[in-house]
Amino acid sequence: MRAILVTAPGGPDSLSLHTVADLPIGPRDIRIEVAAAGVNRADVAQRQGSYPSPVGAPQWPGLEVSGIVTERGSDATLFALGDRVCALLPGGGYATEAVVHEELALPVPDSVDLIDAAALPEALATVWSNVFLSAGLQPGETFLVHGGASGIGTTAIQLAHLAGARVAVTAGSAEKLAVCASLGADILINYRSQDFVTELKAATDGHGANVILDIMGGSYAARNVAALALDGRIMVIANQSGEDAVFNPFHLMQKRGRYWGTTLRARPFAEKAAIMRAIRADAWPWVESGAFRPLIDSRFSFAEAAAAHSRLEASAHTGKIVLIP
Missing domain, CATH: 3.90.180.10 (Medium-chain alcohol dehydrogenases, catalytic domain)
Incomplete structure (x- = not known):
């Protein structure tokens, strides 16, 4: 072979x-x-x-x-x-x-x-195990996925949409955001020109995301916590930023949130x-x-x-x- x-x-x-x-x-x-x-x-x-x-x-x-x-x-x-x-x-x-x-x-x-x-197989197993089996995304909840146009992102958008969640995404171009919208994303955020915390809060009347699927890690940590809804869950599956994650644990405590890192x-x-x-x-x-x-x-x-x-x-x-x- x-x-x-x-x-x-x-x-x-x-x-x-x-x-x-x-x-x-x-x-x-x-x-x-x-x-x-x-x-x-x-x-x-x-x-x-x-x-x-x-x-x-x-x-x-x-x-x-x-x-x-x-x-x-x-x-x-x-x-x-x-x-x-x-x-x-x-x-x-x-x-x-x-x-x-x-x-x-x-x-x-x-x-x-x-x-x-x-x-x-890999994308389905990653998304299903993190978003549904671990984070327990429910119909009607708001789900944020970073890198919405990636293989993981395009999988997560479709599965969350089919499961009845409201889907928010970040991506780096209008073209990629258009693809995300075609797959079922409701809230489209260009991370190059928009702050995802501000945009997500505005789109959800201040509620934030119940579940966040994060491939960036590092500098996204504190902003993910800021974007989190009460009792929200952050699933970290990669650290593409290559940076250390720094956030104030008290802010996570205020949200009664969970910050969970996994590998497959x-x-x-x-x-x-x-x-x-x-x-x-x-x-x-x-x-x-x-x-x-x-x-x-x-x-x-x-x-x-x-x-x-x-x-x-x-x-x-x-x-x-x-x-x-």
Whole structure:
């Protein structure tokens, strides 16, 4: 099989295609002939040397794939050979084949393009686990997502809108905000020219956001607390600012708020399997009906992996970037 390896920690040019040994398959695993792999900022961090694959996982990047089941372990029963699936991986998606426990895979409906399906597992698992399972977003509540035009953002907008929440977003251009609006965002804030705390308070009559999904961390911390409603929940899933978070704890106490940081990749298998079961039960019907759709920014071949990473790092994308073997 072929895989995109990180030859040495560094820039996008440190990605290169190599021949590697086939992966072993366990009793409950399935082998997937990869149609596409999603590109995520965790892959960038791994390439830079700060976010290695967990022990036991392939050492090349890639947290999600779509493709065809070509082999089943001796005890695997959830999928048949030839089934179209997408899957959440601990690593190893940037390859022509992937092996994953069957409970971390989902069936791809005929209505969804198999390549586009590679954009589903990581974003859905991140948003569903944080916004719904942990923060408990309810119908009628106000939800704020930073980076609304990102892969996480475009996923979060759609899911929150479908769940009956009022959705606010921040993004860096009128074009990106227009895409957010088309997906169901109600409150549109250009972070380059507007203060999101002021705009959100004005749009909600001073109420603020019940749930905030934050990819920026750092300097956004104090402003997130200021934008929070009483009993609000802030879910921090990344620190793209690279800065330390500084805020007055008393201000969070006044809001009876929660400030919660999480990761997905390092969670135990049982937790990730439970998240995927919850998605299958509660979110997947929206995928099957077409009410939710993965928004694809661009497709790159494996040979163009460096260009795909460069586009992601420049935040030039709207939606998800995928790699195709």
